[in-house]
Amino acid sequence: xxxxxxxxxxxxxxxxxxxxxxxxxxxxxxxxxxxxxxxxxxxxxxxxxxxxxxxxxxxxxxxxxxxxxxxxxxxxxxxxxxxxxxxxxxxxxxxxxxxxxxxxxxxxxxxxxxxxxxxxxxxxxxxxxxxxxxxxxxxxxxxxxxxxxxxxxxxxxxxxxxxxxxxxxxxxxxxxxxxxxxxxxxxxxxxxxxxxxxxxxxxxxxxxxxxxxxxx
Amino acid sequence: xxxxxxxxxxxxxxxxxxxxxxxxxxxxxxxxxxxxxxxxxxxxxxxxxxxxxxxxxxxxxxxxxxxxxxxxxxxxxxxxxxxxxxxxxxxxxxxxxxxxxxxxxxxxxxxxxxxxxxxxxxxxxxxxxxxxxxxxxxxxxxxxxxxxxxxxxxxxxxxxxxxxxxxxxxxxxxxxxxxxxxxxxxxxxxxxxxxxxxxxxxxxxxxxxxxxxxxxxxx
Numbered sequence: 001x002x003x004x005x006x007x008x009x010x011x012x013x014x015x016x017x018x019x020x021x022x023x024x025x026x027x028x029x030x031x032x033x034x035x036x037x038x039x040x041x042x043x044x045x046x047x048x049x050x051x052x053x054x055x056x057x058x059x060x061x062x063x064x065x066x067x068x069x070x071x072x073x074x075x076x077x078x079x080x081x082x083x084x085x086x087x088x089x090x091x092x093x094x095x096x097x098x099x100x101x102x103x104x105x106x107x108x109x110x111x112x113x114x115x116x117x118x119x120x121x122x123x124x125x126x127x128x129x130x131x132x133x134x135x136x137x138x139x140x141x142x143x144x145x146x147x148x149x150x151x152x153x154x155x156x157x158x159x160x161x162x163x164x165x166x167x168x169x170x171x172x173x174x175x176x177x178x179x180x181x182x183x184x185x186x187x188x189x190x191x192x193x194x195x196x197x198x199x200x201x202x203x204x205x206x207x208x209x210x211x212x213x214x215x216x
Numbered sequence: 217x218x219x220x221x222x223x224x225x226x227x228x229x230x231x232x233x234x235x236x237x238x239x240x241x242x243x244x245x246x247x248x249x250x251x252x253x254x255x256x257x258x259x260x261x262x263x264x265x266x267x268x269x270x271x272x273x274x275x276x277x278x279x280x281x282x283x284x285x286x287x288x289x290x291x292x293x294x295x296x297x298x299x300x301x302x303x304x305x306x307x308x309x310x311x312x313x314x315x316x317x318x319x320x321x322x323x324x325x326x327x328x329x330x331x332x333x334x335x336x337x338x339x340x341x342x343x344x345x346x347x348x349x350x351x352x353x354x355x356x357x358x359x360x361x362x363x364x365x366x367x368x369x370x371x372x373x374x375x376x377x378x379x380x381x382x383x384x385x386x387x388x389x390x391x392x393x394x395x396x397x398x399x400x401x402x403x404x405x406x407x408x409x410x411x412x413x414x415x416x417x418x419x420x421x422x423x424x425x426x427x428x429x430x431x432x433x434x435x
Contacts, residue, residue: 045353046315059303061310068306071299083287084273090280099262135261 005032005043005058006050008207011101011160012062013050014200018156019066021196023076027052031207033214063093066153078153089147092139092154099132101161104168111171113215122172129169129177142183144190159191160200221248221259222266224425227317228278229266230378230418235282237414238369239292279309282371294371305365305372308357315350316396317379329386331433344391347383351398354380360401362408369412377409378418 004020004027006013020027032040036047043058044051051060052068059065070079079086103125109115140146147154162178169177178184191197220236220243222229236243248256252263259274260267268275268284275281286294295302325343327333359366364376380396387395396402409415 041352041356045356046311046349054300057300059300059307061307061314064303064306064310068299068303071302083284084270084275086287087275087280087284090283091275091277094277094280095261131262134257138257138261 002027003030003053004028004050005030005053007031007033007211008200008203009211010049011164014160014204015156016050016052016062016065016069017203018159018196018200019069019078019153021199022151022156023069023073023078025069025073063097066156070153078151078156080148080150080152085148088139089152089154092136092147093157095132095135095139096154096157096161099135100129100165103128103132104165107168107172111168117172126173126177129165133177133181137181140181140183142187144187146187155191158187159197162188218243219246219269220244220266221246221269223247223249224418224421225429226265227378227382228264230422231278231374232266232268232281232285233421234374234378234414234418235285235294235371237417238374238412239285239289239294241285241289279313279375282374286371294369294374296366296368296370301365304357305370308354308365308372309375311350311353311357312375312379316347316354317383318346318350325386325390326382329389330429335390340391344387344395347387347395348398351395355399358399358401358405360405362405364405373409377406377415381406 002020002025004013004017006016008014008017008029008031017029030053032049034047034049041047043053044060046060048060050062050065051058052065059068066078070077079089106121106125107117110117141148143149145151145155146158162184166176166178169175192201218236218241220229220232222232222245224230224233224245233245246269248265248267250263250265251257257263259269260276262276264276266278266281268281270288275284282294295305324333324335324339328335358364361367363369363373365372380399380402384394384396387393410419
């Protein structure tokens with residue numbers, strides 16, 4: 001059976017997990033922690049999580065895993081079948097991850113882990129985030145899903161990354177930088193009520209304690 | 217006809233251009249620099265290039281474009297048929313994109329190399345550490361047999377050739393050493409690739425654009 005290796009406090013882990021659940025793919029979740037040990041690097045060359053294990057062979061990078069799931073399990077597709085809307089879903093995922101979550105990540109040390117981030121970094125990240133938000137505003141549909149009428153992988157990404165970015169920007173800048181995206185609040189409320197999203201979120205909450213305890 | 221808006225110095229532009237050339241898709245290249253003009257942002261919401269235009273519809277993000285091209289022009293596919301092998305190609309692309317030439321380290325080094333933008337010692341150190349990890353990961357996964365992921369030319373080659381070539385230049389200039397030298401077999405691979413007609417066209421256009429760019433910077 002396909003194994004999802006990672007930890008449930010991770011937004012990238014949860015993005016893949018939500019996709020697996022939404023696609024009804026049977027899987028086993030193997031709690032795995034980040035490591036630079038050779039044994040781990042043999043399975044995940046950048047040492048990153050999550051990865052999936054298929055009969056001893058591994059695939060890393062959440063976006064790559066998602067594309068694999070779509071290729072290997074074509075029933076219940078989570079990409080549109082037409083190439084153009086499919087490309088726009090992938091584009092949307094890039095806006096959410098590369099231009100929002102990735103820059104926001106530079107603030108997590110302070111927003112989540114009690115460390116300190118320099119004022120220069122905060123200013124620089126804020127300008128990146130503004131661009132990311134502006135890009136997203138131009139493309140989101142919320143009809144009712146982020147890229148249109150169907151639930152897609154872009155919703156899996158939005159579901160796990162938006163709360164992280166919101167919390168972080170609130171903690172660092174005193175304002176939720178996603179709050180001005182029209183329709184986002186209603187959309188997020190709707191997503192959170194999906195049964196699989198509830199499962200992912202409950203596991204996240206219990207996994208968060210274990211994660212914080214390990215960091216100490 | 218399909219239009220590719222961008223300019224030939226950009227490795228992201230060249231990534232898509234190489235796929236178009238290798239697949240034998242007819243296209244027109246339209247000169248476009250990155251821009252934060254509102255009129256451009258409607259086509260490319262981050263203001264980035266390249267942008268692809270097909271029948272009046274615009275597409276941003278080069279990896280999404282590569283995927284699109286293989287769906288719309290299934291002849292001369294640039295991904296393996298097997299789902300697992302496909303994933304390994306995409307994993308290679310993602311590692312090169314994110315960690316070697318990526319959003320964090322890559323942008324600062326590029327700014328320093330091309331525009332003489334300031335870069336602190338700490339930023340150089342961080343960039344070097346990230347790229348070093350990425351280089352090790354690529355070394356672990358690359359096949360060079362003779363293509364980066366095996367016996368067939370794939371999307372991973374469309375990413376690897378322009379991106380690793382660019383990283384070699386940029387790290388030599390800013391960090392004083394070619395960070396890609398840590399990938400065994402890469403030098404031979406780059407030479408092998410350079411013999412392909414599509415790559416020759418790519419490189420010739422790039423050199424011409426680079427000369428024009430350098431001349432314009434001197435003014």
